[in-house]
Amino acid sequence: MPVDDADAGARRSSGDQSARTPQPSESINRFAFDSFGEGDIEREQVERVTPGIELERQAERTRSTHEREEVLPRLLDCSGVLQDACAAIVDDSFNRCFQEAVEEPWNFNFYLFPLWWLGWLIRHGILFPLRLAFILSASAAFTVSFFFSHYVTPREWGWERKCVELYAAAFVVSWTGVIRYHGPKPSRGGQRGGVVYVSNHTSMIDYLVLTQVSPFAVIQQKHRGWVGLLQRTAMNAIDCIEFNRTDIQDRHKVTERLKQHVADKSRLPLLIFPEGTCVNNKYCVMFKRGAFDLGVDVVPVAIKYNSLFVDAFWNSRRQSFSRHLCKLMSSWAVVADVWYMEPQRQREDETSIEFAERVRTMICKRAGLKAVPWDGMLKYYRPSPRECESRRKAFASTLMNGLK
Structure with missing residues (x-):
């Protein structure tokens, strides 16, 4: 081939x-x-x-x-709970209301660190011992003077109220408090009952900041220790109202006592913190309507602390009030602004809930706070194990049905 x-x-x-x-x-x-x-x-x-x-x-x-x-919608159907959980983690506006301010470190180089260390020594080694000695001396003087005014002098003289007012001022001095008041302040001893003051709540020191100007009768949660001793003696002497947050029957009694208090013109003006719990200096939770069902004028009071010197928020779940006071006394100063606004009355075309929301909006706008639609009592709520287990079973059932 x-x-x-x-x-x-x-x-x-x-x-x-x-x-x-x-x-x-x-x-x-x-x-x-x-x-x-x-x-x-x-x-x-x-x-x-x-x-x-x-x-x-x-x-x-x-x-x-x-x-x-066909498979994708089924996966999306079973991921609804996951989407809700991710959204709650990303935008958790409730827990943000109770987060303490994070102090940014500024002693990061060799010439700032000696200044920071010197400031720490001055605050903790000099200022704190002097302030602690001062408040202990003031507490001893208050004990003697209050005992004398309570058991010796007539109640009509009002010495008990004056002792409480001076004792509150002593606490403010122990922090080197710089409090600036704006608006028509209540007169010392001239203002009487028939009116309710409502304010946002950052710490128990809010009462001290307001009382050093004029004494108030306040609604207060029962406490233990030396704070509880003051509540059962000095605070009861000026017609303060105690309540137990976990007792439902106690709440009904408090409502009746509130109505009796505002009806008596001879008593001190009533101070109420409608949030029901301490919230950090950035947010404001929903107001309880109890203070707005009394049929009297409501005076909004806005308090704003300057966090540049110290974080005035009291996280009661992480620290005692004594430790909170030590934190304030070991700072440079406690700087705050207080605004007394014009009295407000409930309109004929609004409910007590709408009235409370209107007052809350006024306080948030004045103090620069962010209003969030949360009930502050959720802070003390813990779901039961049975509720958690039922939620897990519902999620597992939804997941299995979506994968079939």
Whole structure:
């Protein structure tokens, strides 16, 4: 066989083997013409084969797309709880109301660190011992003077109220308090009952800041220790009202005592913190409507502390009030602004809840606080194990149904 014929036969043999091997669809036209030539398979037949393969592949892609579209909604249905959980973690506006301010470190180089260390020594080694000695001396003097005024002098003289007012001022001095008051302040001893003062609540020192100007009768949660001793003696002497947050029957008694207090014009004006709990110096939770159902004028009071010197927020779940006071006395100063606003009365076309929200808006706008739609009592709420278990079962059932 001539060389040319042999090469041609080899090419035909290799072409036959290539024809039996599956090739990609995009190269089938070129393969058919190169292997068999134009005379073996007509161009029209090849062109009819190629679209068929493409249509089959397109059908496969369409089927897989439909399957994904059927599975995706089921996965999204079972992920609703997860989406709610992620949204709660990302935008948790409730827990932010009770977070303490994080102190940014500024002693990060060699020449700032000695200044920071010197300031720490002055605050804790000099100022704190002097302030502690001062408040202990003031407490001893208050004990003697209050005992004398309570058991010796007539109640009409008002010495008990004056002792409470001076004792509150002593606490403010022990922090080197710089309190700036704005608006019409209540007169010392001239203001009487028939009016309710409401304020945002950052710490128990709010009462001390306001009482050093004029004494108030306040609604207070029962405490233990030396704070409870003051409540049962000095605070009760000026007609303060105690309550137990966990006792439902006690709440009804408090409501009746509130009405009796505001009806007696000879008593001190009533101070109420409608939030019901201490909130950090940035947010303001919902107001309880109890202070707005009494049918008397309500005076909004806004308090804003300057966190540049110290964080005045009292996190009662993490520290005692004594430790909180030590923190304040070991700072440079406690700087705050207090705004007394014009008395407000409930309108005829608004409910007590709308009245409370209107007053809260006024306080938030004046103090630069962010109003959030949360009840502060949720801070003390803990779900029961039975509720947690039922929630887990509901989530597992939704997840399994979505994956079927």
